[in-house]
Amino acid sequence: MSLHQLVYLSQSTRKLDKEELAAIWAQAKANNARIDVTGSLFYNGGWFMQVLEGPAPTLASLYATISKDPRHHDLRLLYNEPADFRTFVRWTMNMTNLEERQADKYQELIDIVEAAKTGRKIFGVSAAVTLLNTFKS
Numbered sequence: 408m409s410l411h412q413l414v415y416l417s418q419s420t421r422k423l424d425k426e427e428l429a430a431i432w433a434q435a436k437a438n439n440a441r442i443d444v445t446g447s448l449f450y451n452g453g454w455f456m457q458v459l460e461g462p463a464p465t466l467a468s469l470y471a472t473i474s475k476d477p478r479h480h481d482l483r484l485l486y487n488e489p490a491d492f493r494t495f496v497r498w499t500m501n502m503t504n505l506e507e508r509q510a511d512k513y514q515e516l517i518d519i520v521e522a523a524k525t526g527r528k529i530f531g532v533s534a535a536v537t538l539l540n541t542f543k544s
Contacts, residue, residue, distance in 0.1 A: 415533035486535035
């Protein structure tokens with residue numbers, strides 16, 4: 408099966424605390440390990456941006472499940488393309504809480520989420536591609 412990368416943006420229905428985010432992260436890691444999915448979730452004051460990597464049919468099914476999750480709305484598919492390799496190969500799911508301001512590449516990630524929210528490109532490239540490129544380097 409071919410490898411794909413999917414990136415989406417969504418708005419949380421309410422602000423989540425550290426414990427709730429930790430529970431989401433733990434569940435995502437466990438679920439993804441079972442279905443051969445890797446990726447990273449970024450949270451920024453009520454907005455989620457997530458990268459998922461895996462077989463295309465698996466990602467389609469997972470995205471359909473995510474779209475029904477009542478913890479968020481305004482789900483926007485930003486990127487869904489074949490990939491030559493996994494960017495987040497080390498993690499079944501990484502999580503970066505940008506509210507903690509301790510994340511590596513903090514300002515760059517804030518700019519990417521803000522660009523995604525408005526549909527703005529960064530140096531002529533979509534926010535999703537910019538996010539993927541940020542972690543490839």
